[in-house]
Amino acid sequence: MSTLVVTGASGRTGSRVAAAARAAGLTVRAASRARGFDWQDPSTWEPVLRGADAAYLVYPTDVGAPDAPEAVGGLARVAVGLGVRRLVLLSARGEEQALPTEEALAGSGAEWTAVRAAWFAQNFSEGPLLDELRTGGELVFPGGAVREPFVDVRDIADVVLAALTGGDRYVRRALEVSGPRLLTFGEAVAEVAAATGRELAYRAVSPREYGERLAGFGVSPEEVEFLVELFTSLLDGRNAHVSDGVRQVLGRAPRDFGDYAREAAAAGAWKP
Template identity: 40%
Template structure:
């Protein structure tokens, strides 16, 4: 067992649990934390961070709900300061493409004097099976704004593998990897691919951002998450990210997985097995 210990912020997150699993399979010690672990890690309670950090030499950091929200910059600044005091010397930060707030947080890490990596990712494939869209897929109808903006959706497995490489290969230190999938697809395209794969109708319904936010508010979404959704669907989804990058290939020496590959793998896992038929 490698004596080096990596702190994983977001034990149960889409990428955090995958990075943790890859490190453990490779024989690395990890401390994967969340609000429910002991020690606990809560972005709203920095007084508990030093205990979580103690004895770790590196960290994979996924900020919740997203680096784009205004409070993220101060939280990341505090995290870097406390990590340095705790003896952490390398931080790999998950970031988002085209997000001004996220890029401000990235610069704090880049200028921190620590070894760093930024994994700047496009929209996750797994939002359709592990995130906010799974219920819509299961119910046979996805209603979203911005339906005509293409996005190079990326597989969380690829994101995690890039993060794993950054944490375990010193030659990759101090680099930013912007990771995307290999092709541009709209949300409507993605829903159509899923519908064909599960052999059940899933309808895509374009709506306005006002209708979208109103529905989320009725579901009880917190204010910062409502702000984030508005930012993502009105600012970030303006076409600025409608191009692919070579980040996965640069880090791993291979092409990223396709959305269709992700869908076939997800169908095989049974994640959408109980999708409801629409009338």
């Protein structure tokens, strides 16, 4: 395998997969809208895939979105037709809404792997949860007191690269990856606070109240409905257990949330 297409290459996992692949000596084709690749425009798929050996698939904004199966299945069929058979999809642990997307990938004839990730640790330092925490000192989220084994996206990237380059070992398999420790959202914010030396708080709200806040920020009614349903199911306790995918694939323990928080704090992630 020498040429890898990385979708979502400017995002949280894609940027790390691209970096890890380059470090391993692979040629990376970074794909995102800024580079002319658009999931919503099938005419942009072939140019980025042609001549590549494998691809990492990240479907924005969510792998369980209603339009994800058609897009991921469609792109996978184009890829297989061009001889790009090894496809690794970023999926989500415990997300029933993502199963049709995984099935569409599997139905394409690809040598597929689904990497089902827990909630990212980096949700606290990159992406939509960051702003309130950094500027307002408070995270408002419908996480209740449910416990989650937040996973470091660098571990996801390492597992993705292993799945892409590990021969047939991970083909036609779903790998579940999590961090090593269960934390409530409140405990996670407390670890971020300790790492930054700032007073940071977590306020649990109901999914419905969270949806109303999102609508207030201008999120469309369809997206609000999808996210409220998604968070209600994902945060009902079904994911309050660790998974051993990182150890299974990489032969080492996953990175710990506390180490992540200290590194991100030192890099200035939560400086107001």
